[in-house]
Amino acid sequence: MNTTREKILDISLELFSQKGYSAVSIRDICKYVGIKESSVYYYFENKQNIFDVLLNKFSEIAKGMMAQLENGLTDGQNSFSDGINTVSNCFFEQYLMDDFCNKVMRIMLIEQFNNEDVRKLYQHWLMDEPLNFQRKIFSALMSAGMITNCDNEYLAVKYYAPIYFYAQKWLFNGELTEERKESFRIDAYKHIQMFFGEVGGYNG
Amino acid sequence: MNTTREKILDISLELFSQKGYSAVSIRDICKYVGIKESSVYYYFENKQNIFDVLLNKFSEIAKGMMAQLENGLTDGQNSFSDGINTVSNCFFEQYLMDDFCNKVMRIMLIEQFNNEDVRKLYQHWLMDEPLNFQRKIFSALMSAGMITNCDNEYLAVKYYAPIYFYAQKWLFNGELTEERKESFRIDAYKHIQMFFGEVGGYNG
Amino acid sequence: MNTTREKILDISLELFSQKGYSAVSIRDICKYVGIKESSVYYYFENKQNIFDVLLNKFSEIAKGMMAQLENGLTDGQNSFSDGINTVSNCFFEQYLMDDFCNKVMRIMLIEQFNNEDVRKLYQHWLMDEPLNFQRKIFSALMSAGMITNCDNEYLAVKYYAPIYFYAQKWLFNGELTEERKESFRIDAYKHIQMFFGEVGGYNG
Amino acid sequence: MNTTREKILDISLELFSQKGYSAVSIRDICKYVGIKESSVYYYFENKQNIFDVLLNKFSEIAKGMMAQLENGLTDGQNSFSDGINTVSNCFFEQYLMDDFCNKVMRIMLIEQFNNEDVRKLYQHWLMDEPLNFQRKIFSALMSAGMITNCDNEYLAVKYYAPIYFYAQKWLFNGELTEERKESFRIDAYKHIQMFFGEVGGYNG
DNA sequence: GATGAATGAGTGTTCATTCAT
DNA sequence: TATGAATGAACACTCATTCAT
Numbered sequence A, B, C, D: 001m002n003t004t005r006e007k008i009l010d011i012s013l014e015l016f017s018q019k020g021y022s023a024v025s026i027r028d029i030c031k032y033v034g035i036k037e038s039s040v041y042y043y044f045e046n047k048q049n050i051f052d053v054l055l056n057k058f059s060e061i062a063k064g065m066m067a068q069l070e071n072g073l074t075d076g077q078n079s080f081s082d083g084i085n086t087v088s089n090c091f092f093e094q095y096l097m098d099d100f101c102n103k104v105m106r107i108m109l110i111e112q113f114n115n116e117d118v119r120k121l122y123q124h125w126l127m128d129e130p131l132n133f134q135r136k137i138f139s140a141l142m143s144a145g146m147i148t149n150c151d152n153e154y155l156a157v158k159y160y161a162p163i164y165f166y167a168q169k170w171l172f173n174g175e176l177t178e179e180r181k182e183s184f185r186i187d188a189y190k191h192i193q194m195f196f197g198e199v200g201g202y203n204g
Numbered sequence E: 001g002a003t004g005a006a007t008g009a010g011t012g013t014t015c016a017t018t019c020a021t
Numbered sequence F: 001t002a003t004g005a006a007t008g009a010a011c012a013c014t015c016a017t018t019c020a021t
Helices: A003-019 A028-032 A037-041 A046-074 A078-096 A099-110 A116-143 A153-173 A179-201 B001-018 B026-033 B037-043 B047-074 B080-096 B099-111 B116-143 B152-171 B178-199 C003-019 C028-032 C037-043 C047-074 C080-096 C099-111 C114-141 C151-172 C178-201 D003-019 D026-033 D036-041 D049-076 D080-096 D099-111 D115-142 D150-173 D177-200
Strands: none
Touching: A003 A037, A003 A046, A003 A099, A003 C003, A028 A037, A046 A116, A078 A099, A078 A179, A099 A116, A116 A153, A116 B152, A153 A179, A153 B152, A153 B178, A153 C114, A179 B152, B001 B026, B001 B037, B001 B047, B001 B099, B026 B037, B026 D099, B047 B080, B047 B099, B047 B116, B047 D026, B080 B099, B080 B178, B080 D049, B099 B116, B116 B152, B116 D026, B152 B178, B178 C028, C003 C028, C003 C047, C003 C099, C028 C037, C047 C080, C047 C099, C047 C114, C080 C099, C080 C178, C099 C114, C099 D003, C114 D150, C151 C178, C151 D115, C151 D150, C151 D177, C178 D150, D003 D026, D003 D036, D003 D049, D003 D099, D026 D036, D049 D080, D049 D115, D080 D099, D099 D115, D115 D150, D150 D177
């Protein structure tokens, strides 16, 4: 592969996720990559293009992730809690806390205000889609009679909002250390347990 | 009074809240205010100073708001739901949706990544303080026997996270129209009603 | 008198002598005087005018000084060494080391390169005139037979150059402290003594 | 070679030596070099950096010059006056009147008041070092019995002060024309001759 | 593949000065 | 006497981008 191109992407991702798009200059990127500024233009049309490539890559991954989650739903699981755990685990580890995804999410969080397209992506992948997916889960659980029928729109928010809140608290600022990841897991899993305790299904 | 100074602050607030600090130039501000760039320096030391003045003004307001909320708690209210409504109303209308506060919150949301101090402010005024205040409410309600004793840390998150989520969804991007405010109110008040329905106290 | 005007002059003199004309702003001056920048223009046409007033004042003083020195020459003195001492003392204490004169000399030293007029003043009052005066002294001493006839042009340089050198070393940079003044006096008077020891007249 | 870089240095040297550092703008330099302002930053970090490069280059040359002079002292010379002439010639032609060195000296002369480091350099290379070197010469001459023993500190000043004085008069202001150089040579060599005439050694 | 050289447009900031009050 | 308000011109510097090599 073209390692220089990859390096540019890697370092841009890292820097963008730390300081945001406009606060990172081509100079900064090149300094870390170890090339001259003009060389960037051999691989990318312009600065914006680097950014776009990163976001597109993320969109692909996110799309795959959501598909995988939906498949996970229908797969035969031994038990209800097995299903919940598999799904949550996947969403947490391979999405919110995945090195690449986490960085892109930070970028989107920062750039959503300068860039309408980014805002839509953020809204889509961090608010609407997870909520939507959660709604489907609850629908399934309701039709399976595993939880009592109710407004699953609100149920999804009730479930997802604390996770979103904890993610912002632990995962989207400062360095993504193992400690912070663990803090997130503790808070999030406790929430899930409490949630299903109330809602009724979380007993295996 | 010094209208030019006020104008600079107003327009800076507006522009900063739309595009973030560094994406707004002194030239931009002056174009809208109708003065020459050098005139800005008659009123403010430098660009950062404009920003600081806005944040300080917000901090003062936020401090006052939190004090007022705590006082509201101890004031004799006719009923429990009266109290909740007064507090929520104040927090929503005069804080999250107040023209000035809302714009500063957007600024903090944007700038928290470029600026450690701002991140702390954001964390303090939009996460820790509201959560903290909520915890106190639940403590009071518990000792009054109005809700069953339980982990009020988690209770506060359960209560506040959806509000935070709805705020991000409706109040912190795009234009703050009446429609969006109304959508927020509907979602938020529904959540509050459901919450106290479950928790036990919300029957007056 | 107009004390504000005097203050402006005093402080300008001080600051100009420390940093040079262009490195001192009207703002700087006003900060120390305790007035607003626009007020300066009530007393002076512009910044350059302050500078000119100071230089003119110095020129007057220097003119007076040289006249006084020449008079001192013809005054009946008890002895040769009395005459030399009176003249040197006056030139050192009331000229090179006088608070006002010393500061203007520093200014001229700094500004001679930006300003042709200043360079001429400097050349005149710190090189040509002292040399010229010294020449006259030696002429007088020669015709009085007190020193042997010789090239008094060179004699003047031989006499004055070390004084000029010591002045640059001790009096024209850093703060003009009593210690530095004393160092200058020691070096300069030693030179004078040695000089007249060789030349022949310095024995009373 | 990098002609543009050289041009920037050449022209900066010229302009700085005429008006001083702060009175010369990047715009000025670029106008003469024939490049756009931003191009300067391809070759130099900032304006100060241009200045520093010039001063460092001078320091190197001055160091070499002093070493060469000291070597010259110990080299076998046919006669005493040969030695003096070689040394003086070198100090005058390749130091005080050398195109590059002369300009840097003017810069130092101007900037010594704005810049403590420059003042130290000036003091070092135009006062202390030459004086020091001269002292060594006189020490050597004394131990060789070629001049009578005496206070060689003062002797050095007696020798160097007039040269310093003539240098300031002829070499450090206005344009450095051949006429002015010649005037300096005449005055300086006459002084040297007279000096050694008195001191005793100058007869070959 | 990569770079040396250059640039146009822009940024925040300083400063002497003006003028109505 | 003094100042509040404003400005035009300048300044050092940054940055994304271009293009011939």
